[in-house]
Amino acid sequence: MAGIPSRHKSIFLLAGVVLLQILLLALQIKRDSEGRLIRVWTVGAFSPFERAGNHGIGHLREAWRHYFALQNASRENEQLRRENDDLKIKVTQLQSKAIEADRLALLLNFHKSHESVPMLGARVIATSAGTASATIMLDRGSKDHIKKNMGVITPEGVVGKVVEVYDNTSEVLLLTDKDSGVGAMLGNSRVQSPVGGAGEPLLVMKYVANDDVVSVGERVVTSGMDKIFPRDLPIGTITDIKPGNPFKSIRIRPSAHLERLEEVIVLLTLQPLQLNQETETAKPSASVATKPAAEAAKSPVSGTVAKPAPAPVSSAAVPTSTNAAAAVKPE
């Protein structure tokens, strides 16, 4: 009050005293449903500033975030991009593992459903280096009791047979190799004929007479006569039939995905296998039955065929037991 002229002091005093009493009033009064008057006034007085302040601060914060606080954004962006790449790789790996798990589950189920048959799962670690042959390399070898001429399959169908065995690896000749072959028969007519490779993705069924009824889409299964593969394992499906002289030219799409194998099953026995207990006798193809023994012995599984007992490996090309015997003779 020292700096205020004396004639104005009373005015200021009046204002102060009245104001104090107004506040006193406000402290006592309650408005209906609005609480004490002082609270109503205070809120009413401050809320516009609070709103304005909040609005302004919100804008400032937005501006700061979007325009000024971007110094770390580039680094964070880079880091997030790296993390995103890592996550993408992980997702791909997980997807791959999931697919692998599905495949392994399939193998396991197959194994369980044929528990009497000794099997060994193996992983494909390499394929043939050139196009001249169709082979794959497995990560199992003689230490895992794999022997030459053992059959190799997948749950989808026949793959081929072991042609070389090393300590920890083994080499498998695929069905598609031109020197490969397997004892087979038509799923419906039960006509037997060896199926071999032709050096291309499709297989060839060679000795079906023109008189035999064969249709496109018909299943081809193992006949079991080669003493390597059990009977009725799927080999493939007929895709093309052409009349020939004296045999039809039949092309088959393999059931097993021979071009993208990752895991396979090795049949750990050289004894004849019987997956099914069927007593049904396969009807031998007349043409194959009349095929010269020398020709039958010569064909498809080159080099690895026609081995007499005790190794119970017969030529995959041998369509019948009669022919198998004949196939052994030339050796």
Place this chain on the structure above:
Amino acid sequence: MNDAFDIRNMESHIEVHKFRGGAIVGATLLALMFQAFVPVYFAKAAMIDLPLLITIYFGLSRRNPSTGLLLGMIIGLLQDSLSGPTVPLGLYGIAKTVIGYLASSIGARLDTEHPAARFALTIIFFGLHQGIVLLTRRILLAQSSVWFTMHLAAAAVVNAIVAVFLFALLDHLRKS
């Protein structure tokens, strides 16, 4: 400049009265007691606002705005306190603070010793007092009140008449 000089000259001729010890306090307390108790027995006595008249009288006599407003504030707050829970502290306090200030300010510039002047000033201050109370009720307390009634007009006149006699009586409390 001459006008200002004249006013100062005029003010210098207005006497500032002093009262005997305890006169202000005693008169105030008596007025409050009267206001609180007499209407219980004489309902019409509620029309007379003795605390207001005391505020006006001492304001006009002391002629010091600061003293006048503080005295008005104290009397008003005491009246509020005695008016029951329905009257918030400050309702009469604000009104009598303003009246005390105005009475002191006017008393410093005008001769308020004449009964006619006292009568007129009391009517004016009574009306002003009621206006302030009404404004406070309406604005601060959100209570509805009528601006003017014949009862208020009659009360103003009655208070003015009472003031003429009361002020004459109170003049005896001045130091000679």
